[in-house]
Amino acid sequence: DTEVTQTPKHLVMGMTNKKSLKCEQHMGHRAMYWYKQKAKKPPELMFVYSYEKLSINESVPSRFSPECPNSSLLNLHLHALQPEDSALYLCASTAGGWTEAFFGQGTRLTVV
């Protein structure tokens, strides 16, 4: 199984809402990532978790809050987002620092 599963696939939220994105993998990978992708651009790294600990935060605003409850799950909690935060949010996982990343299908987020 080389699948990374993300839910929901689509999300529309108001600027005062709180929502969460979820990501799950069962490949035994110990590194998990959140990327943000705007239209016609490459993905931009937001957070890296290694062995369930946050190892990289790419200066992401605090309205995005990641959480790694266990080695298979990764959440991204959203609060007080802005319309410019509308994007495709991609989760990925790897077995090690130089191996290939497996991506989920993404969550298409629209902030209204």
Place this chain on the structure above:
Amino acid sequence: GNSVTQMEGPVTLSEEAFLTINCTYTATGYPSLFWYVQYPGEGLQLLLKATKADDKGSNKGFEATYRKETTSFHLEKGSVQVSDSAVYFCALSDRGSSNTGKLIFGQGTTLQVKP
């Protein structure tokens, strides 16, 4: 710092034409190199990879060779199909000191194949 440069798109080809998408990189250490493909409305799928110099990655008729002397990893396919229409990203993962698995992406090249 590390970077990846891809040829500007979009690339428009007729079905069965030969495809080349150029990719060059700058990196410290010994990066692994990847091509990812993104179909409309979907996430990224790994197309092929190479982990050391002179390695050739191949999948679904696509090929790319890791050329350390020219710091390149060009993507090729001998005969494209309409179903190959997508955005292609070249990427590297630095095996150096950080070892976080962070991917550095090129800007992406949109391929459109016409029947």
